Amino acid sequence: MNDWNFKNKETMKKQIIAIILLVASVLPATAGNPDRSGSAGASHLLVNPWARTSAFGNAGMASINGVEATFLNVAGLAFVRKTELQFCNNQYLVGTGININSFGFGQKVGESGAFGITVNNMSFGDIEITEEDLPEGGIGKFSPSFTNIGVSYAKGFSNSIYGGLTVRLISEAIYNARSQGVSFDAGIRYITGEKDNVRFGIALRNVGPPMRYSGDGLSITATIPSNGSSVTVNRRSEKYELPSLVNVGFAYDFFFGEKMKLTTDLQYTSNSFSKDQFGLGAQFGFRDRFILRGGYTWENGITSDEDRTTVFTGPSAGMTVQLPVGANETLFGLDYSYRVTNPFAGVHSIGLRIAL
Numbered sequence: 001m002n003d004w005n006f007k008n009k010e011t012m013k014k015q016i017i018a019i020i021l022l023v024a025s026v027l028p029a030t031a032g033n034p035d036r037s038g039s040a041g042a043s044h045l046l047v048n049p050w051a052r053t054s055a056f057g058n059a060g061m062a063s064i065n066g067v068e069a070t071f072l073n074v075a076g077l078a079f080v081r082k083t084e085l086q087f088c089n090n091q092y093l094v095g096t097g098i099n100i101n102s103f104g105f106g107q108k109v110g111e112s113g114a115f116g117i118t119v120n121n122m123s124f125g126d127i128e129i130t131e132e133d134l135p136e137g138g139i140g141k142f143s144p145s146f147t148n149i150g151v152s153y154a155k156g157f158s159n160s161i162y163g164g165l166t167v168r169l170i171s172e173a174i175y176n177a178r179s180q181g182v183s184f185d186a187g188i189r190y191i192t193g194e195k196d197n198v199r200f201g202i203a204l205r206n207v208g209p210p211m212r213y214s215g216d217g218l219s220i221t222a223t224i225p226s227n228g229s230s231v232t233v234n235r236r237s238e239k240y241e242l243p244s245l246v247n248v249g250f251a252y253d254f255f256f257g258e259k260m261k262l263t264t265d266l267q268y269t270s271n272s273f274s275k276d277q278f279g280l281g282a283q284f285g286f287r288d289r290f291i292l293r294g295g296y297t298w299e300n301g302i303t304s305d306e307d308r309t310t311v312f313t314g315p316s317a318g319m320t321v322q323l324p325v326g327a328n329e330t331l332f333g334l335d336y337s338y339r340v341t342n343p344f345a346g347v348h349s350i351g352l353r354i355a356l
Contacts, residue, residue, distance in 0.1 A: 040273035041240035042170055044146040045183065045206050048072075049102040049120045050088050051351035055318025055337030057295020059267040059279030062189065062201035062249035066355070067104035070118050070152045072247060072267075073187035073203040074164035077154035080106040080114040081355055088335070088351035093311065093344040097125035102351075112156035122146040129175070142175035150185075163188040168208075170242075176217035183208035183242050197253035204246055210239035246270040259287045265295075275299040275309065291320040293337070305342070315340045322353070331355040 050068040053060040061072035067086045069076025083106070090100035099122070106116040124144045128137035148171070154164030166185035172178065187203030219234045249267035256262070267279040281295035294317045301307030302314055322333030335351035 039241070040243040041179070041211055042146075042172065042181070042183075042206075042242050044120075044122050044172075045148060045168075045170070046243050046245075047092070047100065047122070049090060049100050049349075050086070050104075051318060051335035051337040051349040052293070052320060054339060054347070054349055055293040055295060055316050055335075056265060056281035056283065057267075057279040057297045057316050058269075058277075059249065059265040059281035059295055059297070060251075061187075061203060061247045061265075061267055062199045062251035063263055063265055066353075067106040067116055067118065069154075070104070070116055070150055070164075070166055070185070073189060073201045073249070074116075074152050074166045074185050075154055075162045075187040075189040075201060075203070077106060077114045077116045077152055077164050078112065078156045078162045080108050080116070082108050083356040085354045086351060087353075088349060091348040092122070093341060094346055094348065095344050099123050099125075109153075114154050116150075116152040116154070118150040118152070120148050120150075144174045145171075146173075147171045152185075160191050161188065162191070170208075170211065172211075172213075174217065177213050177215035179211045179213040181208060181211035181242070187247075193253075195253070195255065197255070199251040201249045201251075202247065204244075206242045206244045208242050210241050212239045213237040241273070243274070244272045261285050261288075275301075289322060291322075293318045293320070311341045311344065313340050313342050318349070328356070 048054040048058055048071055050071060052068055053064050053072055058072070064072060065076045065079035066084050067077065067080070086104040088102045092098040092100050100120065102118065102120045104116065104118040106114055109115050126141040126143055129140045129142055130137045131139070148168050150166045150168040152164060152166040154162065156162045164187055168183045168185065170181045170183060183206050185203065185205045187201060189199060189201040192198045214237070218237055219232050221230055221232050223230055247267060247269050249265060251263060251265045254262040263283050265281040269277040269279065271277070277297055277299045279295060279297045281293065283291055283293040285291040296314045297312065297316070298314060299310065301309060316337060316339045318335065318337030320333055320335045322331050324331055331354070333353040335353060337349045339347040341347060
């Protein structure tokens with residue numbers, strides 16, 4: 001029996017390595033292409049709705065654990081302790097009135113599995129309804145809403161290898177048009193080192209069929225000249241692709257005694273419809289109760305106002321305070337992050353995390 005377990009683990013490791021090599025082999029084919037920028041839709045799937053990893057320069061895919069890991073690398077969901085609840089509010093690009101609210105739930109399943117659900121909603125406030133005959137509006141307002149709901153499962157295959165999968169339902173809607181779709185995320189993480197302080201991760205995100213808008217907003221009413229009667233014509237919108245990408249990350253922990261730890265992360269993101277990015281992040285924790293974070297996300301042209309194609313200028317920072325309560329040491333954590341932008345007044349994210 002022990003010999004079978006050994007062979008089974010060895011076979012599993014070979015399969016995981018094969019997956020890593022397969023994904024790595026497609027990196028050149030999916031590498032960032034600035035000429036395709038703006039040609040994909042559902043770009044809200046690229047916006048990090050969580051406070052901890054956004055303060056980390058979006059570079060924590062090899063180290064972040066729990067529900068929040070479902071954004072960068074779902075394999076990290078396998079590290080849910082028992083039950084985890086997470087909430088986060090983003091004041092996105094302060095001055096625009098855009099808000100992002102997120103909720104996450106994670107539950108341990110069996111000895112090595114975990115199940116998770118995340119709900120992210122981006123709202124844009126009230127916008128004036130305009131028509132061809134009424135370009136100034138005055139006939140009411142509407143509130144666009146972008147929502148995605150993810151259902152995830154992650155599992156530890158050994159003490160070193162973890163993997164997970166997310167199925168995400170996507171909805172984009174205004175008052176008279178809507179688009180719906182589905183996407184898939186998959187990720188793995190490999191852990192090694194004397195104190196499990198070396199981690200490597202790779203994830204494929206936002207892979208799915210094209211989406212298309214439909215609804216009354218795409219119909220027009222015309223008059224037939226011959227008899228003066230009216231007819232309604234429904235027009236079909238063009239399909240658009242999802243913003244698929246590949247994340248590859250590395251993390252290393254430095255220990256300073258038993259109470260302090262410095263975690264460093266390096267991440268490469270290969271975007272299919274925009275520039276590739278490099279993220280560098282670091283966090284310093286004292287007894288895992290008080291944590292300071294900082295990060296920088298780089299892409300070609302980000303240091304030049306003339307060549308920069310993103311509102312983000314690179315730097316980000318944040319902190320976490322989490323304290324145990326009760327005999328079971330339930331953790332209550334408060335997270336905050338700030339991302340620098342130009343223009344607008346940055347992005348503020350405030351989150352609450354409860355880990356039972």
